[in-house]
Amino acid sequence: MSFDIQAPNVDFPRPAPGFVPFDPAAAVSIRGLYKRFDGRTAVDGLSLDIPVGSFYGLVGPNGAGKTTxxxxxxxxxxxxxxxxxxLGRDVWSDVNAAKRAIGVMPQPDQIFDRLTGLQLLVYSGMLRGMHRAESTARARDLLAAFDLVRASNTxxxxxxxxxxxxxxxxCAMIHSPRLLVLDEPFESVDPVSSANLKDILIEYAATGGTVIISSHVMALVERMCTHVAVIDHGRVRAGGTVEEVAAGEDLEDRFLELVGGRHEAARISWLDGGAPAAGAAR
Incomplete structure (x- = not known):
C-alpha cells in the first residue's frame, strides 16, 4: 500500500535569471523562495544550499520564516x-518523488494518536509503500532504539x-529516508531521551544521511550541527559551517548580532522581588 499526493496544478514563478543556478549535488538547494500570507511576507527570496551528509541547523527568532x-x-x-x-530533483515538478526521499517529523497534533505506538509506526511504513512484515520489523527496531518497547502497545x-x-x-525514520527534516525535535523532551535522540541522529548523519533541524536553542545547534543558517524576516542573514557563522564568537552572541541583538529591558516599577528600598525603614 502506498499513498501519493497529486501535485497542485500551479505555475508559480521560478527564480529570475540573475539567480545562482541550483546545485544538483546538494541535499537541498533553494533559490529565491518567496511566500506571503495576508499581505505579510513570511519568506523573502530565500536561497540556501545544504550539503549531503551535513547536520544543518536553521535558527531564527519566532516568525523568522523557518517553518514556512x-x-x-x-x-x-x-x-x-x-x-x-x-537531491537533484525539483520538488514541485515531481512532488511525490521528492517526498519519498524525505522523512518529515510530524507534529503531535498531526498523528493518529488513538493507535498504539507499534500500530502507528507500522501504519507509517505501509503508507510509504513498505510491506507489513518489513514495516513491523523496522517498527520494533525503532521502538527499541527510542526506549519505547514497554509502551509499544499503549x-x-x-x-x-x-x-x-x-x-x-x-515515524519520520521508518522508511530510511536520505533526508530528515525536524522542526524543534527536542522541545519537551527530557535530558536522557534527548541524549538518546542526538546519538541516533548523529549516527544517521555519519552514514551519509542529511539532517535539517530548526531550533531556538543555540547551545544545542552549536554542539550538534556541522552547518547553520541564521534566518530573520524570511532571509538568510548568515550561512555556512558553524565555525564560519560564529566567526570566532559564541554562536548565541553572533546570532543576537545578526538578528538585531538584545533590546534594553523595560522597567516595571512594581516588579521588585519584595526587597526593601534603600534607606527604607525595616
Whole structure:
C-alpha cells in the first residue's frame, strides 16, 4: 500500500535569471523562495544550499520564516515564487518523488494518536509503500532504539510529551529516508531521551544521511550541527559551517548580532522581588 499526493496544478514563478543556478549535488538547494500570507511576507527570496551528509541547523527568532521555508522545501506548501531541489530533483515538478526521499517529523497534533505506538509506526511504513512484515520489523527496531518497547502497545494519546516526540521522530525514520527534516525535535523532551535522540541522529548523519533541524536553542545547534543558517524576516542573514557563522564568537552572541541583538529591558516599577528600598525603614 502506498499513498501519493497529486501535485497542485500551479505555475508559480521560478527564480529570475540573475539567480545562482541550483546545485544538483546538494541535499537541498533553494533559490529565491518567496511566500506571503495576508499581505505579510513570511519568506523573502530565500536561497540556501545544504550539503549531503551535513547536520544543518536553521535558527531564527519566532516568525523568522523557518517553518514556512521547511514546508515549501518538503512539498507541503506551494511557494509564491522560487523553487527547491531535493537531491537533484525539483520538488514541485515531481512532488511525490521528492517526498519519498524525505522523512518529515510530524507534529503531535498531526498523528493518529488513538493507535498504539507499534500500530502507528507500522501504519507509517505501509503508507510509504513498505510491506507489513518489513514495516513491523523496522517498527520494533525503532521502538527499541527510542526506549519505547514497554509502551509499544499503549495508545499514543496516553504518551508523555517526550514519548510523543520520540514516536513522531520514529515515524519520520521508518522508511530510511536520505533526508530528515525536524522542526524543534527536542522541545519537551527530557535530558536522557534527548541524549538518546542526538546519538541516533548523529549516527544517521555519519552514514551519509542529511539532517535539517530548526531550533531556538543555540547551545544545542552549536554542539550538534556541522552547518547553520541564521534566518530573520524570511532571509538568510548568515550561512555556512558553524565555525564560519560564529566567526570566532559564541554562536548565541553572533546570532543576537545578526538578528538585531538584545533590546534594553523595560522597567516595571512594581516588579521588585519584595526587597526593601534603600534607606527604607525595616
Amino acid at each position: 521555508t521547511l514546508n515549501m522545501v518538503t512539498g507541503l506548501l506551494v511557494p509564491d515564487a522560487g523553487g527547491a531541489m531535493i 495508545v499514543v494519546a496516553d504518551y508523555s510529551a517526550g514519548m510523543t516526540k520520540k514516536i513522531c521522530l520514529a
